[in-house]
Amino acid sequence: MDNLPLSGLRVLDFSWIIAGPTAARHLALMGAEVIKIGSSRRPDPSSRSAAFQVYNQSKEYCSLNLSKQEGLEIAKELVTTCDVVIENFAAGVFQRIGLDYETLTTLRPDVILVSSAGTGHTGPDKDYVAYGSLLQHYTGWNTISGFGNAEPIKGGLWADPWVGMELAMITIAATNHRMKTGKGQYIDFSMAESLTASIPTGLLEYQMTNKLPTPIGNDDVIKCPHGLYKCKGYDEWIAISIQNEVQWENLCNLLSKPEIFENPIFSSPEARRENRIEIDEEINKFTSSLGAYEAMHIFQNCGIPSGPSLNISEAYLDPHISQSGYLTPQIYPDGATRLMPGMPWKSDQDEPIHVAPAPQIGDSNHRIYLELMGMPVDVYKEFIRTQIIY
């Protein structure tokens, strides 16, 4: 635990639901000591779901009632020992309960406060009630996907995990800045802006051409063939993308159709897009007798980028995912061993990342309040009785 990249960093995590907890989860896996604070008075809405088990992997979890003055004082005392404070309440809530940045700096002058909210903490719409799924519509993120002249797409559960990674990135950048300058930081993070910043090409396209970008499903504006092809099972598909003319030749040879490769009406991606029906038919004819994985190995062995279109359970069970070290076996309180996610990169210097099951609320009360803060046992018991530690 001492040689993990973020060992020595202590994070007080007041965040809940998805985005904030995910960011803090990344920090915890990389070695930061993350103390999640919650209250049974208003439980984390995600705590009933299996997903809670990954949003809160490797954390400590204390119960604390911030609506009581004594609870707030305990939180403030904890801040003095922490490097980073993360919260993602609606804009203004953290200030109203008395934990604004100015107050925190009186407790810990070089504190890094990370505040994430749907539309940020300034501006006319800062108080808008936001869910990630709605922000994907507000920010234009969903509009560049799907199909032209159709209803906006559902867009998946994209906003929160994307924001979780960017929040982790800027939080670590702020800790690096502090190591060099001694300065703390207040990070006013807007989930909406994070999503809009992730579609820069569409923003430029509109300004350059005066036309709104048209979503094109699985098609590509340059590459062709490029899309999903039917495999033998029900709703079984393989994704194939031809990036260059070498791969195109390999594909024609694999399909035993050298005449297609030689035909000038298929001699460039643009030409192939014009005449794609015949090509798509030939590929479908080839793939429709194969399983998607079988097809992937055949195409990849010919140097053609391809892979099965999977649902999340299939992705979880994929041989590469299970054999490349991303998943780690964890023993859970119910006795079951489950394969749980790690971080999506490897480093040649680090200890392996710190993966542990998510705690339950109050699991760390003893360790944090008695051992770390040195709270007298009778005071601790009284706080439990009066629902301050609750």
Add this chain to the structure above:
Amino acid sequence: MIGSQNTGILGDLRVLEIGHGVSAPYAALNFAKLGAEVVKIESLEGDPSRTHGPFPDGIAHKEKSALFLAHNHGKKSICLDLDTSYGQQKLESMFSHFDLVVENQNLGFFDDRKLGFEKTSSINPSLIWTSILPFGDVGPYSEYIADDLVLFHMSGNAHGMIGPVKRPDVEPAIRAGGYQAEMVAGITASTAAMVAIHQRLKTGRGCRIVVSGLDSMITMAISGIANSAFGQPPPTRELSKEKGSSIGGMVSAIGGVLKCSDGYVAISPREDAQWERWLELMGNPHWADDERFATRESRQANVSKLWELLTEWSFPRSKFDIARSGQEKRIPCFPVNTIEDLLVDRHLDSRDFFVEISHSGAGTLLHPGLPYKLNNADIPQSMSSAPGLGEHTQEILERFTKDG
């Protein structure tokens, strides 16, 4: 490292990008936006995204491609042919001047040229080398090749994009637009590099990081991974079997999009109190008293009829008016913005989110700025536009190689 004139939260950090397309350029852009000096090495033909477009008025020009301009402002460009010993020598002599390498070349590219991490770390032990590979460098697919489409679909994320459909066997799942799998690999690489810098500040040592594009995308589906680990089935692709919550083109009692006079509004009055306020906003229509719409469960059971009634109300109204008056009543709702709407959005404008960057060929364009405000960092107020191909070759060679 030698200090530079750059400011920002990353101060004197120097980044060498040996990337193309989206993932590595976007990762390096995150560093440029925070104040690092980023030098981009391009082949003699240049980053292929220069030829990708879209282009101003649809006229192809290698200095004006939107895909390139989107991910390369604030950088310097140097042309080096890494297939020649000259190019390899120049690159080798640059390593001692840089803190961080970000690259997305094919597996083995640098080892083949005897410029891999072993070599570079002997030249500069504090160098952090960040590789982005579609499947990482270990595991059964590590030598396979993949791009945005393939990784999006393999990661399980595509199934959620359009949600359930009537005929799954003829309507495949789709990827997101805007090369999102590559964006995800890029933001992940930025985070990984930031962590390595943190560790280097403690130990003085650099390291080699390998980011897996597939693992990065799986991490985007992290709640689905948890569900799978706990034995829950994946969401169905079969519309007739859909029972759960959804939002977007699919509607449910949790939320969805409503057609308006000027587009769509996305609403989610999921809690009973929110639903009450939503009815108030609609002027308490008499149909709302019907038992079919009395509870969330009954609304879900009658969702088609419900959406028909809601659309009758929304159709003649503006998405902006509905969203504004809805939010005044604390109802979660937002306009479904087009890119055009975003560029004039009052809220984004008040936060100075978009930044103007002038490009000699493509003109002045609004780019997304940083999605956060920092109170204690001197973030660069303006950024140079994306560089011309090899625009800084001479300058960089003079500064960073021994014999120019």
